[in-house]
Amino acid sequence: MSTILVTGGTGTLGRPVCELLRAENHEVRVLSRHSPPYAVDLRQxxxxxxxxxDGADAVVHCSNILRGDREAARNLIEAARRAGVPHLLYISIVGVDRVPLGYYRTKYAVERMIQGSGIGWTLLRATQFHDLILQLLQGLAKPPVMLLPKDVRDQPLEVTEAAARLAELAAGPPVGRVEDMGGPEILTFAELARAYLRASGRRRRLVELPLPGGAYRGLRRGGHLAPDRAVGRVTFDAFLARRFGGPEETAGA
Structure with a gap:
């Protein structure tokens, strides 16, 4: 079977990617800053x-470095070129070319670096993972009033579903940009907040506020959504039920 290197292999996405690849009998190398034998800071x-x-048949780039993402990608690409790696697979975000968020701009820049690297590449864009939405809502729920962006929706996706797609792609040849992956439902932030409060047993007053700036306008327009690619099956309610306890329901079940 193949030898596959997974950057960020101990993270929220990288860990299930590694588990799925091992289940298919691939040799998996895990690269992260604190995980021997490949404890590497990609920025360095x-x-x-x-x-x-060296000797990898594919590299799956799952590392998510908020500061230094471009430097990390540059170092990874240069190392992959030197080693003659035939396949570089990158996970990005739906809307990086449509919503003018600084973080999105960086992800889009990394996409273009990989596309121009001279290495065979595959690119998958996904909507936000359930885990990230939960983390955001937990932060917003710390005060007694949850302040939410008005008229902004999201389409959360189960991370293990994205991991399964990445593992499938990593085992094959480079295919360029593949179809986006979106969660099964599009919900307003108020709906997501109410679902979180129900599941966690918390009470908060919700207040929706308009925000300034082009990024907010891009989010209101739904530039980060993939309504035509709602391929995920695990709903946000089902995800929350697993985290907090309660009945699970999945879209299409």
Whole structure:
């Protein structure tokens, strides 16, 4: 079977990708800052990165570095070129070319770096994972009043579904940009907040506020959504039920 390197292999997405690849009998190398034998900070690169990519049939780039993402991608691409890696697979976000968020701009820049790398590449864009939406709502629920962006919707996706798609793609040849992955339902932030409060047994007053700026306008227009690619099956309610206890329901079940 193939030898596959997964960057960010101990993270929310990388961990299930590694588990699925191992279940298919691939040799999996896990690269993260604190995980020997490939404990590498991609922003620094170095000989250990070269060792990690050497002989790999594919590299799945799942690392999510808020500061230094471009430097990390540049170092990874250069190491992959030196090693002659035939396939570089990247997970990005739906709307990075439509919503003018700084983080999205960085992800889009990394996409273009990979596309121009001279290495065979595959690109998958996904909507936001359930885990990220939950983390955001937990932060917003710390005060007694939850302040929410008015008229903004989201389409949360189960991370293991994205992981399964990445594992499938990593085992095959480079295919360029594949179809986006979106969650099974599009909900307003108020609906997401109410679902979280029900599941967690908390009470908060919800207040929706308009926000300034182009990024907010892009989100209101739904630039980060993929309504035609609602391929996920696990709903936000089902995700919350697993986290907090309660009956599970999945879209299409």
């Amino acid at each position: 690169g170095g000989p250990l990165l070269d060792r990690a990519v």
